[in-house]
Amino acid sequence: MPRASIVVPAYNSARTLPATLDALLAQTYRDFEIVVVNDGSTDGTAEVARGYAADPRVRLVEQANRGLAGARNTGIAAASGEFVGFCDADDLWKPTKLAAHVAHLDLSPDVGISFSGSELIDEEGRRMGMAQTPRLWGVTAAHVFKRNPIGNGSAPVIRRAALDAIAYRPGFETKRDWVFDETFRQSEDIECWLRIALTTDWQIEGVRGLLTCYRINGSGLSAHTDRQLAAWERVVSKLRPLNPAFFERHEATARAYQLRYLARRAVSALDGDTAYGLVQKAFEQSLRPFLEEPIKSTVTLCAAATLKIVGPAPLKRAARLKMRTATR
Numbered sequence: 001m002p003r004a005s006i007v008v009p010a011y012n013s014a015r016t017l018p019a020t021l022d023a024l025l026a027q028t029y030r031d032f033e034i035v036v037v038n039d040g041s042t043d044g045t046a047e048v049a050r051g052y053a054a055d056p057r058v059r060l061v062e063q064a065n066r067g068l069a070g071a072r073n074t075g076i077a078a079a080s081g082e083f084v085g086f087c088d089a090d091d092l093w094k095p096t097k098l099a100a101h102v103a104h105l106d107l108s109p110d111v112g113i114s115f116s117g118s119e120l121i122d123e124e125g126r127r128m129g130m131a132q133t134p135r136l137w138g139v140t141a142a143h144v145f146k147r148n149p150i151g152n153g154s155a156p157v158i159r160r161a162a163l164d165a166i167a168y169r170p171g172f173e174t175k176r177d178w179v180f181d182e183t184f185r186q187s188e189d190i191e192c193w194l195r196i197a198l199t200t201d202w203q204i205e206g207v208r209g210l211l212t213c214y215r216i217n218g219s220g221l222s223a224h225t226d227r228q229l230a231a232w233e234r235v236v237s238k239l240r241p242l243n244p245a246f247f248e249r250h251e252a253t254a255r256a257y258q259l260r261y262l263a264r265r266a267v268s269a270l271d272g273d274t275a276y277g278l279v280q281k282a283f284e285q286s287l288r289p290f291l292e293e294p295i296k297s298t299v300t301l302c303a304a305a306t307l308k309i310v311g312p313a314p315l316k317r318a319a320r321l322k323m324r325t326a327t328r
Contacts, residue, residue, distance in 0.1 A: 002057070004032040004083040004098060004157070007075030009068055013089035014044040016215070019125060021052055023092040023213075029099035034058045036089075037075045040065030045089070068153070069180035069188040076163060077176035085157035092121070092213035093154070100207045101157035112162030112202025113193065115150045116211035123217060132214065136206030141197035141246065144190070144204065146254045153189045155212045162202040166195050181238075186231035191238065198242050216268075225262045225274060232258050256286035264300050272307025279304045 006024055010017055017036075024034055034057055036049040052058040061078050063071070068088075076084060083105055087093055101114040108114075118132040134149035143149055150156050167177040180188045196202055236255075240247045259282035266275035279301050282289065290297045 001080045002031050002033040003081055004085065004102060005079030005081030006032060006034045006085045006087055007072055007079060008034060008036045008087050008089050009039055009071030009075060010036055010041065010045050010089035011039040011065065012041045012043045012045060014048050016090040017045060017048045020087060020089050020092060021058065024087060025055060026095050027093065027098045028095050029102055032057065032098060033081065035075045035078050036060050037071040038062045039071040066182060067185050069182045069184055072180050073176060073178050073182065076179055082160050083157050084160055084163060087154045090215045091154040094211045097211035098157065100209065100211060104207050105159055108205060110203045111205045112159045112196060112200065113150065113156050113204040115156040115206045116209055118151050118155055118212040118214040119210040121213045121215050123215065128216065131210050134206060139204040141194065142250050144193050144197045145250055146257045148190050149206065150193055152214045154214060162196055162200065165200045165202065184231060186228055187235050191235045194239055198239060198246065225266060225278065228262060253286045253288045256282045256289050259285065260289050260297060260300055263304055267300065267303045267307060270307060270312040272304065275304035276308040
């Protein structure tokens with residue numbers, strides 16, 4: 001059996017799935033399988049995956065649509081590896097990513113989640129000149145709650161034992177366990193990472209490098225920020241009973257960080273009214289983001305205020321300049 005499994009949840013991903021699979025098959029670490037979960041797609045996603053059937057490392061599992069969490073759970077159930085990584089069907093892995101995480105997990109038996117930084121790419125796969133460069137060491141449950149250093153669902157490779165430690169089966173489920181909560185259609189990642197941090201002894205630690213290419217859908221940058229915030233609040237409500245004292249200490253600051261994050265997404269989408277309103281709410285919750293990350297917080301506030309007062313033209317010019325610089 002392969003040492004590592006890579007789960008690829010795919011829903012209507014026929015356009016981007018080939019690049020994802022090509023990147024995964026180019027990994028320098030070779031002892032792995034790829035489990036593509038076709039989550040009820042209505043396009044040619046399944047046909048694209050079948051086109052890779054000549055490589056015995058690629059398997060296709062099909063199901064009616066259950067959402068991202070459901071596709072990941074199905075992939076986990078089908079995976080046989082000691083280590084399980086996740087790569088969404090529009091993201092990419094750098095060639096050395098799996099090797100770095102396997103080496104990290106082998107050398108660090110107390111680490112349950114190994115993750116990396118991520119480079120941001122646009123809808124066409126072009127580098128955007130931006131990156132997620134998270135804290136890598138000394139990661140606590142508070143760090144996960146406030147800043148989610150793992151960053152995105154395509155960044156971690158997780159020890160199977162850590163997934164098994166939080167798996168459960170709802171009474172109506174007859175086929176497989178849940179690791180990710182399928183009642184969430186947003187914030188399912190942070191709910192899972194935080195549950196591992198709060199209920200197990202597994203450590204969370206990163207490796208150096210921007211080893212994931214995380215695709216940003218420009219049309220959805222600020223879409224439904226109210227829904228995103230509501231999903232995050234559901235995470236808090238669900239997990240608060242696990243450790244009330246933890247949430248009493250960190251909830252207000254974590255909410256402020258979440259509001260600031262949503263404000264930055266609204267800024268990226270040039271939605272000034274939404275961005276400024278979210279920044280105001282963030283600082284009403286807690287000033288700790290200003291104290292802990294003054295530059296990022298100040299830039300967010302200034303960008304939101306500029307958008308609201310002046311409009312998007314100055315930020316558009318700055319974005320074009322940054323993109324030209326990044327692609328030189």
